[in-house]
Amino acid sequence: MKLFLLLFLFATLLVAKSFYFHEQRYSAALEKTLDFEGVISFGVNSLKIKYKNTDKTIIFKNEEVDILQGSKRLKLSEEQSLQMALFFETLLDIYHQRDVKLAKNFHIQQHIRVVFFIPFGDIQEYIKKIELYKDLKRVTSIKFFLQNNDTIKIKIEHEIQ
Amino acid sequence: MKYSNYLLLCFLLLLAFIMHKQLHLSTNLLGTFASKSSLQYLDVANDLGYTKELFIAIKGFDGNSKRELKSIVKLLKKLKAIKSIRYTITPTKLLKNYYKNYYPLLANFNAQKLSQQHLNDTMKNLYNSQLQSFYSPINKNDPLGLFTLKKSFPTPNHRGKYLALGDYGYLIKVTTTVSPSQMQKAKKLYNTLHTILSQYKNVTAFAGFFYTVENSQKIKEDVTHILLFSTLLLFIIYLVMLRKISLLVHVSITLFSSIIFASLISMTIIQDFSALAFAFGASLSAVSIDYFFHYYFHNFFQSKKCYDKSVFFGFITTVIAFGILSFIPIPLIAQISIFSLLSLTYAYVVFTFLFPFLGIEAVHLPKQERSINGIKAWYITLLSVGLIIYALQNAHFDTNIKNLDYQNSKLLHAQELFSRANKEKLIPVLVEANTQATLLEHLHQLKQKDPTSLSLANFVPTQQECIKHKENLQRYDFVSLKHKLTYAAELSGFAPNYFQNSYKFVHKLPLCNDLNLSCFENLGLNILYKNKKVYSLAYVHNLDKVLSLAYVHNINSHSLFSTMVKSMMQSILTYGILIFVLVMLLLYISVKNRFIYALNYILFPFAISISIVTHFYELNIMHLFSLVILVAIGIDYGIYMSHSNRAYNTVLAINYSLLSTVAAFGVLLISSIHALSSIGLVISLGIGSIYFLTRFMR
Numbered sequence: 001m002k003l004f005l006l007l008f009l010f011a012t013l014l015v016a017k018s019f020y021f022h023e024q025r026y027s028a029a030l031e032k033t034l035d036f037e038g039v040i041s042f043g044v045n046s047l048k049i050k051y052k053n054t055d056k057t058i059i060f061k062n063e064e065v066d067i068l069q070g071s072k073r074l075k076l077s078e079e080q081s082l083q084m085a086l087f088f089e090t091l092l093d094i095y096h097q098r099d100v101k102l103a104k105n106f107h108i109q110q111h112i113r114v115v116f117f118i119p120f121g122d123i124q125e126y127i128k129k130i131e132l133y134k135d136l137k138r139v140t141s142i143k144f145f146l147q148n149n150d151t152i153k154i155k156i157e158h159e160i161q
Numbered sequence: 162m163k164y165s166n167y168l169l170l171c172f173l174l175l176l177a178f179i180m181h182k183q184l185h186l187s188t189n190l191l192g193t194f195a196s197k198s199s200l201q202y203l204d205v206a207n208d209l210g211y212t213k214e215l216f217i218a219i220k221g222f223d224g225n226s227k228r229e230l231k232s233i234v235k236l237l238k239k240l241k242a243i244k245s246i247r248y249t250i251t252p253t254k255l256l257k258n259y260y261k262n263y264y265p266l267l268a269n270f271n272a273q274k275l276s277q278q279h280l281n282d283t284m285k286n287l288y289n290s291q292l293q294s295f296y297s298p299i300n301k302n303d304p305l306g307l308f309t310l311k312k313s314f315p316t317p318n319h320r321g322k323y324l325a326l327g328d329y330g331y332l333i334k335v336t337t338t339v340s341p342s343q344m345q346k347a348k349k350l351y352n353t354l355h356t357i358l359s360q361y362k363n364v365t366a367f368a369g370f371f372y373t374v375e376n377s378q379k380i381k382e383d384v385t386h387i388l389l390f391s392t393l394l395l396f397i398i399y400l401v402m403l404r405k406i407s408l409l410v411h412v413s414i415t416l417f418s419s420i421i422f423a424s425l426i427s428m429t430i431i432q433d434f435s436a437l438a439f440a441f442g443a444s445l446s447a448v449s450i451d452y453f454f455h456y457y458f459h460n461f462f463q464s465k466k467c468y469d470k471s472v473f474f475g476f477i478t479t480v481i482a483f484g485i486l487s488f489i490p491i492p493l494i495a496q497i498s499i500f501s502l503l504s505l506t507y508a509y510v511v512f513t514f515l516f517p518f519l520g521i522e523a524v525h526l527p528k529q530e531r532s533i534n535g536i537k538a539w540y541i542t543l544l545s546v547g548l549i550i551y552a553l554q555n556a557h558f559d560t561n562i563k564n565l566d567y568q569n570s571k572l573l574h575a576q577e578l579f580s581r582a583n584k585e586k587l588i589p590v591l592v593e594a595n596t597q598a599t600l601l602e603h604l605h606q607l608k609q610k611d612p613t614s615l616s617l618a619n620f621v622p623t624q625q626e627c628i629k630h631k632e633n634l635q636r637y638d639f640v641s642l643k644h645k646l647t648y649a650a651e652l653s654g655f656a657p658n659y660f661q662n663s664y665k666f667v668h669k670l671p672l673c674n675d676l677n678l679s680c681f682e683n684l685g686l687n688i689l690y691k692n693k694k695v696y697s698l699a700y701v702h703n704l705d706k707v708l709s710l711a712y713v714h715n716i717n718s719h720s721l722f723s724t725m726v727k728s729m730m731q732s733i734l735t736y737g738i739l740i741f742v743l744v745m746l747l748l749y750i751s752v753k754n755r756f757i758y759a760l761n762y763i764l765f766p767f768a769i770s771i772s773i774v775t776h777f778y779e780l781n782i783m784h785l786f787s788l789v790i791l792v793a794i795g796i797d798y799g800i801y802m803s804h805s806n807r808a809y810n811t812v813l814a815i816n817y818s819l820l821s822t823v824a825a826f827g828v829l830l831i832s833s834i835h836a837l838s839s840i841g842l843v844i845s846l847g848i849g850s851i852y853f854l855t856r857f858m859r
Binding site: 030034038051052063148 | 222224250251254288291292294295296297298299301320321322323654655656659
């Protein structure tokens with residue numbers, strides 16, 4: 001199992017992998033569940049999200065977040081930028097299963113098919129809990145429980161070859 | 162009486178042993194150049210954390226650099242002498258709490274009365290934004306965005322969330338508890354940091370106290386080498402000259418005792434007596450050997466006379482010169498003068514009143530007179546005046562006091578790296594007031610003068626502004642707004658009661674005089690209460706503009722010392738003229754007819770030294786000081802020679818004492834501390850010129 005995980009990690013480190021994803025977002029303000037789809041690409045230290053039916057792309061690279069609309073870069077406030085960077089860095093660490101790094105901000109509870117991340121420190125301001133679902137081969141979905149009672153579940157579907 | 166010289170030495174050594182804990186030598190070179198009063202604002206700034214900062218740069222922005230950055234931070238956090246560490250642009254918890262607690266008082270408030278229609282439209286837009294694929298959480302406290310927090314200051318240079326030093330690499334800003342003047346603490350932290358950072362490649366660190374530790378070590382080594390070398394050289398010279406071991410022992414004991422005597426008194430009456438003053442003062446004490454040589458070659462010890470007129474006048478003029486200089490408002494020069502005055506007086510008293518009882522045998526020199534077919538005194542005077550005029554036209558002054566210190570190229574390079582890559586180029590100033598409220602007003606006035614400055618005014622309103630803002634909020638009808646908001650939210654489709662807590666925070670506003678400012682320490686913007694005054698630092702771009710405000714004080718060491726050096730040069734000039742006038746008077750009283758002849762012993766060495774120094778170098782404060790000392794030394798020889806320039810024994814005595822003075826001061830030339838090598842150069846040139854006069858002037 002350990003060898004498998006190591007090989008998996010090694011493979012993910014070599015190239016960025018792109019997946020179709022399905023996002024299920026519950027908005028406490030609207031009391032509604034919203035569904036979105038798109039493509040997510042995981043690099044070693046980068047992340048790219050492109051939603052369907054929009055020309056906006058989120059790029060997280062070198063710990064900085066950029067939102068592009070076509071070729072135009074949209075401006076984010078510093079607070080927004082820092083929050084989003086924190087969110088995407090966590091997402092990236094969870095995807096790559098960087099448990100040592102994650103342990104600096106989360107108490108990690110491992111179960112057979114699910115891992116719970118209970119935050120402490122600064123990140124606790126925004127996130128209540130994270131659940132990571134995985135099968136034997138890979139991460140299948142990640143669910144964020146936010147402090148404002150919103151939840152965001154990202155279900156990673158098949159890989160784009 | 163025969164053993165009294167030994168007894169005196171034993172007594173002084175015993176005294177030194179008893180007092181050794183109170184005796185202390187300071188190696189803080191800059192502090193010894195500036196008077197305490199002129200540095201008082203620098204002291205306050207030090208208490209506020211200025212100069213207690215440590216910078217660490219990790220080259221590059223790759224994964225390895227980031228790992229090193231985090232690993233260094235982890236190790237630094239364990240150190241007690243570290244007050245705070247900044248390596249990200251993420252605000253600290255304390256700062257976040259400050260904004261959280263005082264948000265309504267700090268944020269700009271849009272007090273415009275909003276119509277129901279306007280609220281309906283705003284809430285509809287907010288609702289639609291939630292349906293977008295890009296997630297943006299709602300600010301439940303202020304859904305209408307009535308409060309906007311203006312940006313307090315430009316975000317420092319960064320890569321991702323980590324601080325960056327330009328394009329060089331990552332940067333860690335550390336506030337320590339150590340200031341450059343705290344030698345022991347500085348040494349301890351320096352060693353610990355050195356051990357930690359030596360594990361990493363491509364890491365450069367710099368702190369003000371690094372100079373204290375490294376330069377102090379260098380200065381101490383330099384001074385020790387100079388003293389040892391000089392003592393050895395003098396010992397050999399005396400041995401060759403006197404050829405009598407017992408006499409050599411007595412002379413050495415007297416000179417050594419004179420140094421201990423001067424050290425004990427100087428270090429007792431002067432706090433932070435400088436190591437450089439000690440080194441220079443000890444070298445100057447060798448000048449007193451001329452009293453001995455004059456007595457010895459004129460058989461004074463066997464003559465039963467109370468005193469020798471020439472030696473007495475020489476001694477008195479030198480003592481008066483040093484006495485005047487001891488009042489100069491430049492600590493280093495005043496310290497050297499006091500030390501020299503004490504050591505010369507001790508040596509004079511012992512040579513004059515004790516040596517006649519030591520049973521020293523008479524010297525039998527041939528009673529021949531020298532035949533001098535040299536240059537006329539008038540020609541030398543004219544040449545000297547010409548050289549002085551040339552020097553004055555040629556003179557360029559070096560006002561950078563740091564150039565006098567040991568030139569630590571490694572640290573200077575590191576300092577240069579941090580200042581070059583730091584594009585913000587903010588200059589610190591100290592702002593003073595009687596109360597915290599007035600201080601904030603002062604800081605806001607400073608901000609009006611230099612809008613790009615960084616101070617507490619960027620984060621904290623004045624008390625008046627705060628009260629006005631608070632009254633404005635209290636006047637606004639938030640109850641009615643809340644009704645309209647609830648209606649508009651329901652109409653747009655939001656969950657019922659989702660906004661029930663909106664704008665609740667305005668009903669319990671914090672007090673304006675109760676702002677807790679401790680969270681700004683991390684940014685170097687804390688407040689200090691000292692001597693019934695309140696101080697804080699501000700960082701400005703335009704120093705000249707803000708210095709026009711009476712409560713703003715310059716603490717930038719470069720410009721501060723540059724101004725100070727100019728005033729020091731003025732002081733030296735004033736004191737130099739005063740000494741020159743007095744020396745002229747004493748010289749006239751002493752030699753009368755041969756005034757011009759004796760005057761040349763002052764003018765010629767002065768002219769040679771100043772013309773050569775100004776031709777090859779920029780004139781610094783130590784050159785000027787040495788020129789004044791040269792006048793004090795030259796006068797002795799002027800008096801001796803004008804009294805008996807043809808006597809073989811006088812010339813021999815002078816040549817021997819010149820040789821010993823060169824041995825004492827010439828050694829300073831090899832010093833790596835520019836202050837000492839400057840003195841060595843001037844005095845050596847001057848002594849060489851005096852020797853020339855004894856040989857070739859008639």
